[in-house]
Amino acid sequence: MRIEEIEIRDFRRHRYIKREFGEITAITGPNGTGKTTILDAIEFALYPDGFHSYKWNIRKGAKSSKIKLVLKDGEERLHKFEVDISDRKGMSTRPPKAQMPQIRKNLGFPVKREDFETLYYLRQGVYGESPKKMADTVRRY
Numbered sequence: 001m002r003i004e005e006i007e008i009r010d011f012r013r014h015r016y017i018k019r020e021f022g023e024i025t026a027i028t029g030p031n032g033t034g035k036t037t038i039l040d041a042i043e044f045a046l047y048p049d050g051f052h053s054y055k056w057n058i059r060k061g062a063k064s065s066k067i068k069l070v071l072k073d074g075e076e077r078l079h080k081f082e083v084d085i086s087d088r089k090g091m092s093t094r095p096p097k098a099q100m101p102q103i104r105k106n107l108g109f110p111v112k113r114e115d116f117e118t119l120y121y122l123r124q125g126v127y128g129e130s131p132k133k134m135a136d137t138v139r140r141y
Contacts, residue, residue: 001107003042004070004078010062011044011085012037045069045081046109048093049100054085063087071107079107 003025007018013034027035044057045067058065065085070078082094095103
């Protein structure tokens with residue numbers, strides 16, 4: 001299973017972004033440019049049922065937000081996930097939120113969002129050092 005494409009409209013700091021992913025993708029850029037927002041959008045598309053407060057994700061000045069995520073499985077089948085957030089209508093998802101736990105299970109993802117989350121912290125400037133030094137400085141939360 002891999003991410004094929006993501007399209008984000010008015011989600012947090014991104015007005016519009018559409019990216020296709022290759023076999024290996026690095027999301028890089030200066031602080032405050034929305035790298036984490038892209039990862040949050042992926043999580044939001046796969047785990048919309050894990051977000052109790054969602055309206056704050058709408059970009060300031062916009063009335064709605066949209067995330068489209070396309071995954072490709074090992075048999076080259078595409079799986080599409082969409083989330084629409086509106087300040088008036090609330091949130092809608094395709095597939096419906098009620099079906100998401102079973103879909104995630106069928107695709108091999110953890111059923112619960114909290115089982116998916118792991119944060120690794122690697123101090124700035126350590127990446128590219130010896131594997132031993134990197135292993136000594138990485139922290140898992």
